Amino acid sequence: MIQVVVLDMAGTTVADDGLVEQAFTQAIGAQGIESGSKRYDEMLRHVRATMGESKITVFRHLLGNDEAAAQQANQAFETAYGTLVDEGHCEPIEGAEETIRELQGHGIKVCLTTGFSETTQQRIIAALGWKNLADLTLCPAQAGRGRPYPDLVLKALLDLQADAVGNVAVAGDTAYDMTTGIRAGAGIVAGVLTGAHGNDQLVAAGATHVLESVRDLPGLLNH
Template sequence: MSVDLVVFDMAGTTVLDDGLVERAFRRALPDAGEEQVRYVRDTMGQSKIVVFRALLGEETLAQRANAAFEVAYAELVAEGHCAPVPGAVEVITDLRARGVKVAFGTGFSRATQQVILSALGWTELADFTTTPAEAGRGRPYPDMVLAAVLGLGLTDVRSVAVVGDTPSDVLSGLRAGARVVAGVLTGASSPEDLAAAGATHVLASVRDLPAVLDLPERP
């Protein structure tokens, strides 16, 4: 069975964000301790509002901190701290030229996702984009992968590949039933972390993805 859809994570997978998540978190919560910062690192890939709820334990505080985080992240992107992972655009363009659908998922809100896509000139790069709020739940739940499957009209999750840089990305792909769940080393996690989460492949970067996929010929 060939791959019909690849669902890519963004920050750390297709986008080199230069540590922006942690930097934006420190701007949003300047008094945060190292234990809180460590929790942010450990939950990379997950919905940011869920992370703030876990850290702060109160909805109003979590919403306020998440809003500050979104503003800080957008400011950092606008300052130029955002670039594609080398080879990512070429891989995605080739996939689509072969008739393979491409989707972007993220732990950010729709507004922040759009800031990143606009900054990179990627607003038309993928066939489908989604966020935790739109899909239902964020990673490690399978909702964003399944939202892409449904939104693009696929009939079999076994024709899906999922690519991300965190154990949460890997778990999301496995729980969705994807046939290929690849972890990449351009982001937050070690090879051991990704393998322990159950990644079917651990790759240096998305540039290596085509070699592990059963792809249709280019027309």
């Protein structure tokens, strides 16, 4: 009996359309690393591989644990992404809002999670008109640690009062979403094919199910 569903945002319920990479290009450019250079290409590969991870953690890795540089790059990333959102480059995955409402109609509580900061997350939610849509929204700083740690899912379980970890379903488009769900002990860990990672990566990371879209989630839970 699923009582709480934890949904990722970018790539799962929110269309990415390359916004993360655009914002990354601006952020890393501010560190003097030019697009097209060998180092830039290596960094971009890491960003793609770690989609879903807390962004500050990604920048710490890329910049050799230079905390000041990582914080500066992360702030530049969040600013660039927020600007893109404000300019209208932000749309929901088709059917995502209806899916959330359908789940809630069956008495299931929904939490939207992200690897972005709370400020950026709220800008996305405002741009989509989703202010009162989800029962809970969480970013890494509110939960303790970001993906691939289980904190976001466990915080949602506690705040939304699920009876057990097995009564929680997690859905996301990245291997990190899958790892988070598995580590948290979620009853269902569903990958969706509308974002960063494909079927093989999602299955390798532990997905219990792989769906074409988040729109297919209510049907899975009703079986």
